[in-house]
Amino acid sequence: MSEPFYITTAIAYPNGKPHIGHAYEAIATDAIARFQRLNGREVCFVTGTDEHGLKMDQTARGLGRATRDLADEMSSYFKQMCVTLDISFDHFCRTTADSHHTASQAIWKRLEANGDLYLDRYEGWYSVRDEAYYDEAELTDGEGGQKLSPQGTPVEWTVEESWFFRLSKYEQPLLDYYAANPGFMRPDSRKNETVKFVEGGLKDLSVSRTSFDWGVKVPGSENHVMYVWLDALTTYISAIGFPNDTEEWRKFWPASIHIIGKDIVRFHTVYWPAFLMSAGLPLPKMVFGHGFLLSRGEKMSKSLGNVVDPMELAQLFGVDALRYFLLREVSFGQDGSYSPEAIVTRVNADLANSFGNLAQRTLSLIFKNCEGYLPAIHGHHADDQALLELVGNVVSTQIPVHFEELAMSQALETWMQAVFACNAYVDVQAPWALKKTDPERMETVLATLFICIAQLAIAVQPIIPGSATKLLDQMGVPQDVRNYARAGSHWFSPLAEGGFQIAQPTGLFPRLELPAEEGASV
């Protein structure tokens, strides 16, 4: 009955503390995961940290610390971020876990058994200072004929023993797969880039390193560690049990969606599928490359000093305000711009003024005029029917459709339209005036609004889970109707007849103010 849904974020590289981009990805993925749960799917949501590789090792050495020690600390920040931001992950995976090493070695052996690994030499222009290889075309000539990397550091021709993966063998199979599965890569613009890249020809991939040892040891070649991406990508399957035939593994693989940043699309749409093909495993159904967040339209970078700490933002504006802003303001898949002004404006307009105030004014009227008891419905007028229909349609049809398409900003746009309709209805019906002229009509109006507000709160749970839950709790809405299938069912009358009484309503969406200190790190 309930179809499994497996979704992942990218496995973050904890070379520094999490930034707003990590938070954005986690929040977006969480909204999708929560939506699917409310939509009746059995969800597995995996996130985690990719802790191997040269950079972690270098960073730790630079700090004079044990790499493992640094990894422990940095990974904990990412996990803490998820907890703070209400990210409903099922597994937080670390590539340093023993089980992950086992899984990585298992997939390695599968590639090897399939004849896709061979030992050779990797030759190229290597910069000792950057500890990276560069393509001939990237180099520039420095003084005295010294070749320089794009960073301006000297490079020298270097030869290193390395295991290679026969990526070239998968050129055509990948293209065939893309053609046969048009929904595999999204958005389309990313897909075009990948297809062109693969059509341009694939070279075999160096998948082991001997220059450092912070990684997963290559089976049978103990002086080699696996290329970090091979190891990192394997998280998606080790998280649910691979190579063991666990219940989760059987249920959830292949993944429904990998949510990743647009910068790592290639690893997920070329290397990962090729590895899986070689290992004889099914491929994920979709890879979605989201855009980047820009600070006032500019890239965030340490040198510009405009890097935003998501924890600081959450504390300043509130977790749900941040979640709402990011998902409402940024069209998922495209780049988006962030600024404190934009957050304050958007959240105040939508959550505080429109929705929050709608709930507050309605519940206050019920609290004052009905002693907190839910009013009875004395026959609906056409206006009531129209509103109920509009809200019902938005909640049970339009929003789910947009969520299925991963169009969270559009889901919220239609949600707001329903909120506007409710506010317009309040003003036209003027229940405060009906109190004296037609108390029964007032009750019907308030009951209608109560139903609509509850449905709107149910619908928006994936975006702002904390405040939506508090509101639904205040309203006494039963747990079992807090989903898309049952939001529109007849739960109101039983609740009212059961004698439920609301307490003095408290505001859930405070109006935000711009931080006094301008030019601070936000």
Add this chain to the structure above:
RNA sequence: GGCGAAGUAGCUCAGCUGGUUAGAGCGGUGGAAUCAUAAUCCAUAGGUCGGGGGUUCAAGUCCCUCCUUCGCUACCA
């Protein structure tokens, strides 16, 4: 250089396979209302849909070209 994306009201953006007077939010302006977090509602603000050319009965919406911005063009992740 090659490939790709974007350029729509003051601001942020919607506009799918071409079709009535080009839309929304925010902001601005003018009203209404006072239940509510001074929140809400109604009306409105005359943007050559980057420039030019073309296809069509009809084009932000297709084709060509030019301009501007951005991304990708593999082994740091």
